[in-house]
Amino acid sequence: MPFYEGIGLIAEKNAVVIELGSAFTKVGYAGEATPRAILPTPELPLDDEEALYDTLFELIHRVYFKHLLVNPRDRRVVILDPLIGPVSLKRALARVLFQHFEALSVLFAPSVLMPLVTLGRATGLVLDAGREEAVILPVYEGVPVLKAWKATPLAGSKAMQAEVGRLLQACTVKTNDGQIQPVAEAPQAQLADDTIVEDIQIRLCFVTDLERGLQLQKIRKDASQVSGLSSFLKKTVPAVTYPLPAGHTLLYVDGMTRESAAEVMFEPDEDGRTLASLLLDAIIACPIDMRRELVENVVIVGGTSMMVGFKARLFQEIKHLIKEENYYQEKMGVLVDQFKLHVTPTQANFASWTGASIFGATDAISTRSFTREMFLKEKIIPDWSDFRFNQLYVEEKPPT
Ligand SMILES: Nc1ncnc2c1ncn2[C@@H]1O[C@H](COP(=O)(O)OP(=O)(O)OP(=O)(O)O)[C@@H](O)[C@H]1O
Ligand SMILES: [Mg+2]
Known part of the structure; x- marks a missing residue:
């Protein structure tokens, strides 16, 4: 042999x-x-x-x-x-x-x-945005800094899915006999099925830029306080038709639903913390001489981070926070331009x-x-x- x-x-x-x-x-x-x-x-x-x-x-x-x-x-x-x-x-x-x-x-x-491990590195700031929550954990020389662990359920896809389901209720459907009805009144629109809502979320929704995002958050709170509302709304992306499995029904997913659903991931929670502020807090919770290396080695994984515009928006938010808030300016001001993102060799969800x-x-x-x-x-x-x-x-x- x-x-x-x-x-x-x-x-x-x-x-x-x-x-x-x-x-x-x-x-x-x-x-x-x-x-x-x-x-x-x-x-x-x-x-x-x-x-x-x-x-x-x-x-x-x-x-x-x-x-x-x-x-x-x-x-x-x-x-x-x-x-x-x-x-x-x-x-x-x-x-x-x-x-x-x-x-x-x-x-x-x-x-x-x-x-x-996929990057061959021992130090990095890892953000995993999955379904239930987004978890932030700095790792230094192969050791997770557990005291700096942060998590928020807002930046998980579950929270966003609930928001997409809610916003879709305000959209319309075209039934096979040519009638156009609001979703809430159309029993054929099987939106109770989570897989359809998730599919719409993944295929049609995206994360908008910081400026529009902040405006959208204001509109969600109180639209009457926002000036130039109609011209702002007109600038959104076009509506898209989505075929529903039952009875050849077409669902019109309007531009505002597509653009604003992801805002729930970047809005402050009850304690005023956002995904970006938690990420900065995690870095600040680490000893000062670790911070530069963490900032230069950010790794973002998890299916939710694959949302179009997610990473760009997160970095915009981080810079905005450091520039606008005194606390972060004082702690992280010198590192504001040092944030660097690694690209993992395989898709973020696996x-x-x-x-x-x-x-x-x-x-x-x-x-x-x-x-x-x-x-x-x-x-x-x-x-x-x-x-x-x-x-x-x-x-x-x-x-x-
Ligand atoms: N291409 C994509 N664009 C946007 N979102 C996506 C994409 N692919 C998957 N997702 C979302 O990512 C979620 C799954 O991500 P992932 O597989 O990281 O979760 P998980 O590891 O099972 O959850 P957790 O980490 O919370 O335990 C799904 O709920 C889906 O909504
Ligand atoms: Mg996961």
Whole structure:
């Protein structure tokens, strides 16, 4: 037998990489650039341990036997770990993988570090705008600065989707008998279906520039206070027709809906904080000598950040805040022109997955994984928030 064939037999099979997002689960093999499948994540009942186990079991079963077609016993697994997320979910996932599918080992890869892995960097300011929320976390030399962690549900696509659904109620539909009706009065307009609203949000809506955005926010609060309203409204983008599946109905999505829906992501919350102010607060929460490097290495990932105009607007907002507000001027004034954005090598919605795929193809998979034997012995998985696991696992084990 030729030498290389022997190597093929003993070489370890590629690990399975799973990212369990609140909207989409990305799955594939370590060492590959893109996931093999992106599937909708089912509703996860976090409060009910057994129901959660069953839901995860069904999901992972589909992943192994429908999408990846591998024997779970042969493969190590890499799971993206959101760091600040429910530990119950992590533990239930480990139970499913180890007890039911008998996976060889599980490597929990901190999801915030993964976009940096794709860039080969150890320092950066990571913003992940997903479905439920946008999370900001600075990372310095591979260590997440947890005290600077910031999150806002306003900049998640869920908040924007609700806004699109609300604005669409004011649009009109053309039914197949030629009648034009307001959406609210047309039962054929199946807007109750979230997938249609999400599709409209992704295909037709965009983030406008700062000047128009601020004006739109004023209009949303009180249109009567805004001068030159009609000429402002006329300058918006054209309406677009969107075919609805039921009865060949056409929905007219007007320009203002397309332009203003995304404003909800940039408006101040109840405490007056915006996405841009949270990002600056996260930098200010870090020691002063880290700040320049963080500002020069901004990494933005997550599906919501793929919205047209999102990144440009965020940077406009940041500059505006630093120039206009004394507090930020004082703290960040010298760095105002230093903000630089990295472009991840793969699409923003699975850039973290790609990082984990690279991580899972390195030595870390054999040196840092939590093995089935360890799990069966301890019946618990390590978590940074638990003091017992804040040191190296091996060091902690009592001598046998
Ligand atoms: N091309 C796109 N343009 C705009 N928005 C998009 C695009 N693609 C996906 N999205 C939005 O991104 C969201 C999913 O992003 P992502 O996959 O990062 O979420 P997730 O990781 O499942 O959620 P979370 O990070 O909150 O757990 C969807 O809800 C969708 O609305
Ligand atoms: Mg995500």
